[in-house]
């Protein structure tokens with residue numbers, strides 16, 4: 172069990188002061204400061220978004236013209252934000268089509284005489300974020316493998332919903348499959364990096380994998 176001192180560390184206190192619903196906000200803020208992953212107007216998918224501090228951070232950065240879709244097994248606890256849409260959903264059971272429909276909204280009804288035309292194309296996401304974490308078992312090896320499964324699901328979704336040139340940020344608990352996972356991310360992106368933000372607790376094995384410049388179709392057979 173983490174000790175009281177660790178739970179109420181400086182990021183916990185800062186989050187309270189600055190109105191973030193979780194200290195995880197500072198992980199994304201550091202990633203953003205160092206790598207400028209998010210830009211104004213971006214369309215962003217946040218997988219494993221609850222309670223919602225990454226949504227709060229991303230909402231401010233992408234601004235009024237941006238859109239964010241978040242899914243999680245649990246409800247978010249943040250107040251509604253105009254550019255954010257969330258759903259309680261399992262990432263393993265949610266299709267790319269559902270996520271694209273959430274961000275694009277309902278297509279307008281065709282004008283009379285145009286019913287035969289194909290629907291307008293979907294716009295894709297610019298960035299896929301995932302801070303998704305399996306409920307931990309206390310066995311580091313098992314937690315690692317389950318976290319890798321989560322990352323592989325995020326990659327599968329990203330392959331279908333990310334725009335060419337798009338970016339990925341996803342959390343993994345480090346362990347023996349980490350090098351193989353990195354290799355697979357490398358196939359999909361022009362450049363990859365690993366980053367361990369300062370807000371990650373000392374004893375945690377989490378690390379964030381970032382991919383820049385999505386090469387659409389690179390991973391598709």
Ligand SMILES: C[S@@+](CC[C@H](N)C(=O)[O-])C[C@H]1O[C@@H](n2cnc3c(N)ncnc32)[C@H](O)[C@@H]1O
Pocket residue numbers: 192193195196218219220221222223224225226242243244245260261262263302303304305306
């Ligand atoms: C560390 S929390 C995310 C914190 C979030 N980034 C924030 O800033 O508030 C990890 C989340 O992953 C979610 N999660 C785990 N497995 C999931 C799954 N299969 N589908 C969707 N969400 C999942 C959990 O419910 C949990 O809310």
